Amino acid sequence: MALQPGGLLAPDPGALSPAQLEQLREFKIQTRIANEKYLRTHKEVELLLSAFFREMFLKRPDNIREFAAGLDDFFFLILIPEYFTDPRLPNKIHMQLIKEKKAA
Numbered sequence: 001m002a003l004q005p006g007g008l009l010a011p012d013p014g015a016l017s018p019a020q021l022e023q024l025r026e027f028k029i030q031t032r033i034a035n036e037k038y039l040r041t042h043k044e045v046e047l048l049l050s051a052f053f054r055e056m057f058l059k060r061p062d063n064i065r066e067f068a069a070g071l072d073d074f075f076f077l078i079l080i081p082e083y084f085t086d087p088r089l090p091n092k093i094h095m096q097l098i099k100e101k102k103a104a
Contacts, residue, residue: 043100044093 004010016024039045056064 043097047093047096 052068056068
């Protein structure tokens, strides 16, 4: 198999039969639908992710992976682990959900 830049294997278009390709396509569609349903029923996930993205866009780190891992910034190294393990977090998310529901 040929390698692409970065050491990734190049796609092999003949690796799957037409039936397997159709099965894979259907699996991807069903997975996307299930993910959408989950996200729509769990507003707290959106709140957690939007808070993270807000910080990322405000700080615009050079290395997003290190930033996400908390290695790029003392703020994230110290506060983010505390944010996600804060015993008050469920209540904070619940209050935010109530606030958004009233605004709607």
